[in-house]
Amino acid sequence: MKQILRYGLILFLVCSISAGVLAFTYENTQKVIESNRKKEKERILKEIIPEATDFKNVENPPKSDSNLVKITEVYIAYKGNEKTGAVWEVTSKGYSSDILMIIGTNKEGKISQITILSQQETPGLGTEIVKDSFLNQFIGRDTPNLEVKKNVTPVSGATISSSAIVRAINEVLKHKNF
Structure with missing residues (x-):
């Protein structure tokens, strides 16, 4: 019984740490993705009407x-x-x-x-x-x-x-x- 609880606790810790790392990565990459989308939109707009400032x-x-x-x-x-x-x-x-x-x-x-x-x-x-x-x-x-x-x-x-x-x-x- 102790063995099962121990494995369950280890599995819980691994899953919790993995979820935390995934959430951290998602939060940081969303800013980069949004910045890239904005730059791409600006590039397309400038390509369509190049004389615009x-x-x-x-x-x-x-x-x-x-x-x-x-x-x-x-x-x-x-x-x-x-x-x-x-x-x-x-x-x-x-x-x-x-x-x-x-x-x-x-x-x-x-x-x-x-x-x-x-x-x-x-x-x-x-x-x-x-x-x-x-x-x-x-x-x-x-x-x-x-x-x-x-x-x-x-x-x-x-x-x-x-x-x-x-x-x-x-x-x-x-x-x-x-």
Whole structure:
């Protein structure tokens, strides 16, 4: 009986020490992870609107008119005191995943850049939406009248994925002057 209690106590001590070390490690790495996320976000914002010197997060971004699109964050870009554009973080429902993208607009409200941050669309078909050959057709657009096969050439075999991008861009263009 003493042997069982002794092993139980040893096991309890090992588990307690392990839990303490794990909690300590988690607490310290969370700060580093959050710092890295912030630096990555700043890098992406600067990449989208390179002339900007400051980005201000909009506290209440506009709500999407579509239940398939969600505007998660909006940053207004400034160079000194002059507004130089906006950066929109948008999620749109694709064929097999939510597509997370960053859309930049210049001070005139025209699309200046689109970057797909994450997607899990069909390899070889839907994944083609990340290519510049598809995304560049939206640069300079400023009215929310985009339609697949009408004034947007979709990725062949990936109409749903292409439509997800078009929906997101139309939402940004609808709210560009909020």
